[in-house]
Amino acid sequence: MKKVLSLVLAVVLVLSLAACDKVTKPEDVTVGFIFVGPIGDGGWTYAHNEGRLYLEQELGVKTIYKESVLEDQTVEQEMRNMIDQGATIIFATSFGYMDYMEKLSSEFPDVAFYHCSGYKTTDNMSNYFGRIYEARYLSGIVAAMKTETNKIGYVAAFPIPEVIRGINAFTLGAQSVNPDVEVEVVWTSTWYDPAKEKDAAIALLDGGADVIAQHQDTAGPQQAAEERGAYSIGYNTDMSAMAPGSYMTAPIWNWGPYYVEQVQSVIDEAFVSTSYWGGMNDGIVELAPLTANAPEGAQAAVDTAKAAILDGSLVVFAGPIMNQAGEVAVADGASMADGDMLGMMWFVKGVIGSVE
Amino acid sequence: MRMIKRTDMTKRKAIKIRTVAIIAAILVTSVFIGSIGHNPFKVYISMIEGAFGSGYRIRDTLTITIPLIVTSIGIMIAFKMKFWNIGAEGQIIVGALFASYFALNFSYLPKVVLLPLMFIAGFIGGGLWALIPTFFKVQFGTNETIFTLMMNYVALKWVTYLQYGPWKDPASMGFPKIANFEDSALLPKLFGIHIGWVIAVILIIIITFMMNKTKQGYEISVVGESVDTANYAGMNVKKIILSALFVSGGIAGLVGMMQVSGVNQTLTTQVAAGYGYIAIITAWLSGLKPAIILPVSLLFAVMIKGGSFIETAYQIPQAASDILQSVILFFVIGSEFFIQYKLIMNKRSKKEVA
Numbered sequence: 001m002k003k004v005l006s007l008v009l010a011v012v013l014v015l016s017l018a019a020c021d022k023v024t025k026p027e028d029v030t031v032g033f034i035f036v037g038p039i040g041d042g043g044w045t046y047a048h049n050e051g052r053l054y055l056e057q058e059l060g061v062k063t064i065y066k067e068s069v070l071e072d073q074t075v076e077q078e079m080r081n082m083i084d085q086g087a088t089i090i091f092a093t094s095f096g097y098m099d100y101m102e103k104l105s106s107e108f109p110d111v112a113f114y115h116c117s118g119y120k121t122t123d124n125m126s127n128y129f130g131r132i133y134e135a136r137y138l139s140g141i142v143a144a145m146k147t148e149t150n151k152i153g154y155v156a157a158f159p160i161p162e163v164i165r166g167i168n169a170f171t172l173g174a175q176s177v178n179p180d181v182e183v184e185v186v187w188t189s190t191w192y193d194p195a196k197e198k199d200a201a202i203a204l205l206d207g208g209a210d211v212i213a214q215h216q217d218t219a220g221p222q223q224a225a226e227e228r229g230a231y232s233i234g235y236n237t238d239m240s241a242m243a244p245g246s247y248m249t250a251p252i253w254n255w256g257p258y259y260v261e262q263v264q265s266v267i268d269e270a271f272v273s274t275s276y277w278g279g280m281n282d283g284i285v286e287l288a289p290l291t292a293n294a295p296e297g298a299q300a301a302v303d304t305a306k307a308a309i310l311d312g313s314l315v316v317f318a319g320p321i322m323n324q325a326g327e328v329a330v331a332d333g334a335s336m337a338d339g340d341m342l343g344m345m346w347f348v349k350g351v352i353g354s355v356e
Numbered sequence: 357m358r359m360i361k362r363t364d365m366t367k368r369k370a371i372k373i374r375t376v377a378i379i380a381a382i383l384v385t386s387v388f389i390g391s392i393g394h395n396p397f398k399v400y401i402s403m404i405e406g407a408f409g410s411g412y413r414i415r416d417t418l419t420i421t422i423p424l425i426v427t428s429i430g431i432m433i434a435f436k437m438k439f440w441n442i443g444a445e446g447q448i449i450v451g452a453l454f455a456s457y458f459a460l461n462f463s464y465l466p467k468v469v470l471l472p473l474m475f476i477a478g479f480i481g482g483g484l485w486a487l488i489p490t491f492f493k494v495q496f497g498t499n500e501t502i503f504t505l506m507m508n509y510v511a512l513k514w515v516t517y518l519q520y521g522p523w524k525d526p527a528s529m530g531f532p533k534i535a536n537f538e539d540s541a542l543l544p545k546l547f548g549i550h551i552g553w554v555i556a557v558i559l560i561i562i563i564t565f566m567m568n569k570t571k572q573g574y575e576i577s578v579v580g581e582s583v584d585t586a587n588y589a590g591m592n593v594k595k596i597i598l599s600a601l602f603v604s605g606g607i608a609g610l611v612g613m614m615q616v617s618g619v620n621q622t623l624t625t626q627v628a629a630g631y632g633y634i635a636i637i638t639a640w641l642s643g644l645k646p647a648i649i650l651p652v653s654l655l656f657a658v659m660i661k662g663g664s665f666i667e668t669a670y671q672i673p674q675a676a677s678d679i680l681q682s683v684i685l686f687f688v689i690g691s692e693f694f695i696q697y698k699l700i701m702n703k704r705s706k707k708e709v710a
Contacts, residue, residue: 038674064669064671066667066674067673067674072533072626073622081668082668084412085665085668099536345529
């Protein structure tokens, strides 16, 4: 009798376990984040980490992360480590991780991969990014109204489409209020190197620039501007605390809602491989509040342009747009398709520098 | 206070000092882990788990052990002659660079031809890189410690140059990276780990044999003990040093080849990943004995892998995990000092100095 009873109990137990298995509980889900810099960088990685914390808070999932992962084979190893530690969703947040993630995605079909800022997808790998160039366009307006030398310095990371697109949008925004403005670009070949990025900004200031913008993950360029009594446009997060004397505004990220939405879709077993490229109307990118350093009238100009972008009457990469050589790159009445923007490897007129 | 060289060190005493050092290291790191809000005991267990907790982790730990073993062996040969080769890092890089040249340009060759070619290239690359400071040492008496160290930075800059310039992958949309190797240039795996581990084992056997049983090995130890003796015995000291350093650098170059072909699958500035420096410590702690290099290298690999694991497992910042490893290292190396020397308090010595 006892034997039969224990057998019945065992069967019930197994069945109930199997039943439990069907529903994925958020607290059983582990989400891995691969970061290119430290979470305290006050910039790019900081913004993603804010998104991670928001995700934890909203859904109660477990998250793990790894800081300062190099953009080489190391990332493959780190992703394997995370899968080994139970991660079923991985967000890799830098361009250089793309090929390694693509390779790994075929090896682990049950893991949902998300790559930020690239252009490749597979059955179980999405890519995601935001149209930060819209916010950069707005920040260009602020910079151009501020400059007196008509020369704006731009400290940039790598000559890849993402960065080039940002520089172009910034320049177009600047030219929309001041056609004489030139934007001088310096490449640092780093995402996160405060000292190097600061030095690059100093070189630009020495060359006559009086406003500094950046595509970097640190506030190094901001501090250089502050020390020289110049003005600056930040990036990624509100950097007003780091350079209160120079900082005017910044194009910033808000990743949290996207992370929540995507992780929820995986929990609901509704994952779909997509290329997400949301703009200001999605709230994933925006322009940080203007500080007292911003020029008079900038707020009104930004508000007008922002409203036009939101209602679709202003398209950043709509023709006519000239390239550096003065040739028409986008004809009047046309506007660039997403695919062309994602592969943008040329500068608009008014940018000083080369994409090599 | 002054320090004098110990002459009374017994094995038991040495073990006692090392044990004290390890306990002290555990105590200090425990306080540190506690101060950042974690249970030290759990973190230590996790480090071990991180290194051995699953088949995947064991394979990963061993993948880190391989370059440590092989580089240590290379360094050992130079150290036996009291030639302080701090340049293994650069020799790894140049070995990797030479091997990559063939991987990138001759990928149409079959694996069985291409891989040996890359091995030879790696060996020659590392060897030549070591020969440059060695030549200046034997010819002009330059300081090899500084010279080999500086060569590391030169090697690194070469890779940077190639990565941003002539070898940049045109398909990478402007992102500075060298193209990934074709399959023909990748080391095959055996038991889930690239076959570099077989090479490491074979190397240990060959080098042990060479150092103990051959004329070359004997000459190396004589030069290491006393150059005068070697001269008196009619040995060609210059030639011995040059050829030994070619082998020492060449072995480091092999590591470079194995890293690009077996692990990274391309050449990056991170190819040496600090193995050239860590291997100085492992070689030294092994007492320059090939057989001991094996467990010591494994220990360091466990520390690297375990340290990386606790970062994600406990969300410890990378810097904190580095501090942890450094403290352990500090005590382990520090204990070696107390095994070699002792400090004695001597009041009179103050007067003498005055």
